[in-house]
Amino acid sequence: MIYSMHIEANDNPAMLERILQTTRVRGFHIRHLDVRGHESKESLRITMTVESSRDQNRLITQLHKISGIMELTALHSINGDNAEPASATA
Amino acid sequence: MNGAEYIIKALKAQGIDTLFGYPGGCIMPVYDALLGSGINHILCRHEQGAAFAANGYARSTGRVGVCLATSGPGATNLITAIADAQLDSVPLVAITGQVPTGLIGTDAFQELDVLGLSLSITKHSYLVEHIEQLPQIIEQAFQLATEGRPGPVLIDIPKDVQLAQIPESLPEARLDQQIAQTPNQEQISQALTMLRESKQPIIYAGGGITLADAVDEFRALVDTTQIPTVLTLKGLGNLPANHPLNLGMLGMHGSVAANNLVQQCDLLIAIGARFDDRVTGRLAQFAPHAKVIHLDIDPAEIGKLRQPGCALTGEIKTGMAALTIETHIAPWREQCQAEQAVNGYAQTKDPSSASAAEFLSALGELAEKDAIISCDVGQHQMWVAQYYPISHPRRHLSSGGLGAMGFGLPAAIGAQLANPQSQVISISGDGSFMMNVQELATISRYRLPIKMIILDNQALGMVRQQQELCYAKRYSEIDLSDNPAFTAVAEAFDIPAAMLNEDADLNKTLQAFLSIPGPALLHVPISTQENVWPMVKPGDSNEQMITGASA
Numbered sequence: 136m137i138y139s140m141h142i143e144a145n146d147n148p149a150m151l152e153r154i155l156q157t158t159r160v161r162g163f164h165i166r167h168l169d170v171r172g173h174e175s176k177e178s179l180r181i182t183m184t185v186e187s188s189r190d191q192n193r194l195i196t197q198l199h200k201i202s203g204i205m206e207l208t209a210l211h212s213i214n215g216d217n218a219e220p221a222s223a224t225a
Numbered sequence: 226m227n228g229a230e231y232i233i234k235a236l237k238a239q240g241i242d243t244l245f246g247y248p249g250g251c252i253m254p255v256y257d258a259l260l261g262s263g264i265n266h267i268l269c270r271h272e273q274g275a276a277f278a279a280n281g282y283a284r285s286t287g288r289v290g291v292c293l294a295t296s297g298p299g300a301t302n303l304i305t306a307i308a309d310a311q312l313d314s315v316p317l318v319a320i321t322g323q324v325p326t327g328l329i330g331t332d333a334f335q336e337l338d339v340l341g342l343s344l345s346i347t348k349h350s351y352l353v354e355h356i357e358q359l360p361q362i363i364e365q366a367f368q369l370a371t372e373g374r375p376g377p378v379l380i381d382i383p384k385d386v387q388l389a390q391i392p393e394s395l396p397e398a399r400l401d402q403q404i405a406q407t408p409n410q411e412q413i414s415q416a417l418t419m420l421r422e423s424k425q426p427i428i429y430a431g432g433g434i435t436l437a438d439a440v441d442e443f444r445a446l447v448d449t450t451q452i453p454t455v456l457t458l459k460g461l462g463n464l465p466a467n468h469p470l471n472l473g474m475l476g477m478h479g480s481v482a483a484n485n486l487v488q489q490c491d492l493l494i495a496i497g498a499r500f501d502d503r504v505t506g507r508l509a510q511f512a513p514h515a516k517v518i519h520l521d522i523d524p525a526e527i528g529k530l531r532q533p534g535c536a537l538t539g540e541i542k543t544g545m546a547a548l549t550i551e552t553h554i555a556p557w558r559e560q561c562q563a564e565q566a567v568n569g570y571a572q573t574k575d576p577s578s579a580s581a582a583e584f585l586s587a588l589g590e591l592a593e594k595d596a597i598i599s600c601d602v603g604q605h606q607m608w609v610a611q612y613y614p615i616s617h618p619r620r621h622l623s624s625g626g627l628g629a630m631g632f633g634l635p636a637a638i639g640a641q642l643a644n645p646q647s648q649v650i651s652i653s654g655d656g657s658f659m660m661n662v663q664e665l666a667t668i669s670r671y672r673l674p675i676k677m678i679i680l681d682n683q684a685l686g687m688v689r690q691q692q693e694l695c696y697a698k699r700y701s702e703i704d705l706s707d708n709p710a711f712t713a714v715a716e717a718f719d720i721p722a723a724m725l726n727e728d729a730d731l732n733k734t735l736q737a738f739l740s741i742p743g744p745a746l747l748h749v750p751i752s753t754q755e756n757v758w759p760m761v762k763p764g765d766s767n768e769q770m771i772t773g774a775s776a
Contacts (some may be wrong), residue, residue, distance in 0.1 A: 139320075147351075148340060148351075148352045148354065149340050149341065149344060149350070149352075152341065152344060153344055156345055160345065189569075190528075192528065193528075193529065196524050196527075196529075197525050198526035198527070199524070200348075200525060202348075202349040202365075202369060221339050
C-alpha cells in the first residue's frame, strides 16, 4: 500500500530526522517527501508519501508520539490503481 | 546566574535531591555549580553505571532519575542505560555536556552528535542552542519524562550555554499539558459485553499497571472478577506470588500452566502489556481462541501486534474500574487453579551443587518481605522471576525490554539511595556481574548496605542453554571458568564476602549474610548444566514449550 500524509511540526533540531527515522524503523519506505519551512511559525510543513505492507496506523500512531508534531493528517492511500480516502487523524 | 547554576536551581525546583554522574570537560560548569548546592551527587565509576543507577532510582520509586555526563564518550557510555529506560518506560532525564556551540560540527575534541545518537532511544531529546531556551527545555524534559507513558529524555547542553548568563527576564515556560485520554462509554460497554459472554477469561497483566500507579486498582479488579491472571516479567508483583488467582509468569520461561491456559482461554484481557515476542512466542499461534480486550495508555500499542476486539485506550485505572464486576466462571477458575497446582515451573536438580531454585526460594523466605530485588540478565533473572516471591512490581528491578547485562549492580545502587530504609539485594550471574563490576567502588565509597549475590555457573548460561537446545550443543564462547575469585574482588573493595560451600547450611549462611550491617557479597557456585525450564524456543509457539529431561 502507498500512503500519503501531511505533517505540521515545530522546526526543532532533528525534527525531520525523527520523522524519517520513525518511518524507517516502523517498516515504511519513503517514496516522496516535500518539506517547507514556515518562518513566522518556526514550523515545518511536510508532505510525505510512503509505501509498506503494514497498516498505515502503525506509522501514524508512532509519529503522533513525537514531541513537537502539531498536526498530522492522513491524506489518502493507494492500493495498486485504486485510490481511496484514508481516515484523517489530527 | 549562569546556565550551569540555573540547571542546579531548576533540578532542585523539580525536587531532585540525588544525581548520578561522572565529570568531564564539557560538563565542568555544572559540576562547579554543584559544589555547595545541597544536591547529593553520587560519583559512579562509569557513566553506564551512573545511568543504570538513576534508572534503578526511578524504577524503585516512580520518580524521575537524573544522570549527568560529559560530551563524547561520556554521552555514549550513557546510551545503553537510556535505551533500557526507553524500552521499559522508565522516567529518566540524562544531561550531557556538549562542546561549545561554535565548535559543533568541527569534529572537536570529545564532540559527537549526541542529539542524533539519542533519537531512537529516548522519548524526546533536546540540544540547547541558546541560553534563553534552557528554562523551558528543562521544564518540558521533566514533564515529558513522566506524563503519559513515561520514558527517558536527554538534554545536550553546550559548554558556552552552561557559562552564559541567564537573562533577567525570560519568557515563562510554556507547557502543553497533555490531557489523559480515557476510554469512552461505548468502548466500555463493548468490553463489558465481551466479559459477560466469556466462559474462560484470563487477565494478562504487564508493567503498565505499575507505571500507572494502579496496583491497588488492579488487585481489586482481580479479587472482584475472580479471573485467573498471568503476569509478564515486568508485571510480577502486581499480584502477590501466593495469590490464589496468580498463575505465574507467561511466555518463553513462563509456567506451564500459564502458557497452557492462555492457549485455551476465550477472552484475554491485556492490561498495560504489549504482546512482546518473549511473551507470545509465535504470534500467530498465541491465544488462538481468544478475543482480546486491550487496556493501554499508549495508542501505538493498540493493534501493533494483536488486533483487539475492543480497545480501552487511555489511562488504565478508568478501564479497570469499569471492568470490576462479578463474573460467573467457577468451573474455569477451578480448572486453572488445578492446573497451576501441578504445572508450575519445572526445575531440574543437579545433586552436586546448590540449585538456583532452592537458593532463591530460601532467600525469599529469609529476606525482608518488601526487599528490593535488582536482577541482572540471563538465567538467574528468569529463576528470580520464577522462584522469588515478588511483593510489588517496584520491588523487582529487571531489564525486561532491552535485556541489558550489567543492569543489576548499578540499579541496586540507585534503589538503595532512593529507599535507604529498605533491604536491597542484587542478584547477578557471573557474566552480568563483571559487566559493571567497577561499581563495587561506588557501593564501598558510600557504604551502601546492598547485599550482592552472584549465581556463578562459570558460563554465559542463557547462551549456553540455547546453544545446547537450539545449536546441537555446539558451545561457542560461553566459557567463563576463569572468572576471578569474586570474594577476593569484593574484599579488595573493602566489602566483606563469603562463598556458599556445598556442605554449608543454606539457611544459616543466608541469615548470616543478610544480617551484615553494610554491603556484603555472597558467591554461590551452581552447576554449569542447570537450565531454565520450561522454555519455548525462539520462534516456536508457546504450545511447543519444553520442560527439561527430568521435569
